[in-house]
Amino acid sequence: MESVEEVVVERVIASAPAKVNLALRVGSVRDDGFHPLDTVFEALDLFDDVTATHADDLSMDIAGLGTDLPCDESNLVLRAARLLQQATGTTRGAHLSVTKRIPVAGGMAGGSADAAATLVALNTLWELGLSGEQLLEVGAELGSDVPFSLLGSIARGTSRGEKLESIKPGAMHGWVLLTNPVGLSTPAVFRKFDDLSLEAGQPASTEELCQAVQGNDLCKIGQLLINDLEAPAFALRPDLAEIVVALQTVGHGVVLSGSGPTIAVLCEISQLESLGSELANAFPELSVVSAVGPAAGAHIKQQN
Numbered sequence: 001m002e003s004v005e006e007v008v009v010e011r012v013i014a015s016a017p018a019k020v021n022l023a024l025r026v027g028s029v030r031d032d033g034f035h036p037l038d039t040v041f042e043a044l045d046l047f048d049d050v051t052a053t054h055a056d057d058l059s060m061d062i063a064g065l066g067t068d069l070p071c072d073e074s075n076l077v078l079r080a081a082r083l084l085q086q087a088t089g090t091t092r093g094a095h096l097s098v099t100k101r102i103p104v105a106g107g108m109a110g111g112s113a114d115a116a117a118t119l120v121a122l123n124t125l126w127e128l129g130l131s132g133e134q135l136l137e138v139g140a141e142l143g144s145d146v147p148f149s150l151l152g153s154i155a156r157g158t159s160r161g162e163k164l165e166s167i168k169p170g171a172m173h174g175w176v177l178l179t180n181p182v183g184l185s186t187p188a189v190f191r192k193f194d195d196l197s198l199e200a201g202q203p204a205s206t207e208e209l210c211q212a213v214q215g216n217d218l219c220k221i222g223q224l225l226i227n228d229l230e231a232p233a234f235a236l237r238p239d240l241a242e243i244v245v246a247l248q249t250v251g252h253g254v255v256l257s258g259s260g261p262t263i264a265v266l267c268e269i270s271q272l273e274s275l276g277s278e279l280a281n282a283f284p285e286l287s288v289v290s291a292v293g294p295a296a297g298a299h300i301k302q303q304n
């Protein structure tokens with residue numbers, strides 16, 4: 001009888017996408033310190049990669065952007081690996097190498113993408129066999145945006161952003177992203193939101209925007225782009241308000257991404273090149289990145 005050799009997975013590369021929020025409606029702070037949200041996430045084809053290989057313990061390194069970030073247990077990558085060990089009881093270790101392309105502290109869920117890619121990579125490397133649903137549950141414990149980084153495409157997020165409902169995406173479209181060299185702290189922006197909006201109550205609804213996405217109406221989507229964190233982010237960083245005002249008539253619409261400071265301009269894919277160079281010339285102090293959405297959630301890019 002022929003012997004069947006077991007193929008051991010030695011190295012897994014997983015990718016996870018950046019996100020923008022087409023709408024981010026925020027309510028009054030809850031008892032647990034989080035804010036109730038009604039948001040529409042979109043994943044973009046700007047990916048961080050996590051390469052996982054076997055090791056005795058857990059360790060990590062970072063290449064690309066964010067090489068000054070800590071590579072200790074405070075990093076969401078190691079927290080994701082540690083939580084997966086605890087959730088499954090495995091004692092296996094791994095080395096995790098992150099290649100960062102998503103701007104750091106940019107409001108584009110770069111840290112959440114790294115956590116999502118780590119979960120997907122280790123699920124395969126350690127042969128854990130967790131379902132997509134189980135990974136979403138583990139992801140929600142790590143951060144409000146991690147479940148969406150796993151899911152990708154376009155989805156409505158409620159509760160603190162971790163409860164997701166997929167929206168049927170229309171045609172692909174372009175985004176010109178203006179990333180800022182100085183990041184913004186998400187907790188600081190939410191705290192400023194509390195100072196400015198004492199009676200915010202429940203978040204406003206994103207229903208109309210969800211319908212525009214399903215109806216594939218890019219002009220309407222552009223008109224409905226909205227972010228309740230713009231006021232607090234602009235209070236902390238008046239330079240961002242000036243950029244958004246200057247971009248009012250550009251593309252289909254402009255919005256601050258998440259808690260900022262990245263500013264996102266919605267456009268047709270055919271406009272990406274000309275709009276990208278126009279904005280790079282107009283804002284030499286910012287980095288201009290072109291992206292297309294919607295894109296896939298965290299997935300295996302390569303394994304052997």
Ligand code: C5P
Nearest residue numbers: 033034035143144145160161186187190
């Ligand atoms: O969930 P995550 O760890 O990404 O959140 C980071 C911080 O952002 C929280 O500690 C909280 O200050 C703020 N936040 C919030 N309400 C949310 C999501 C995040 O206040 N729905």
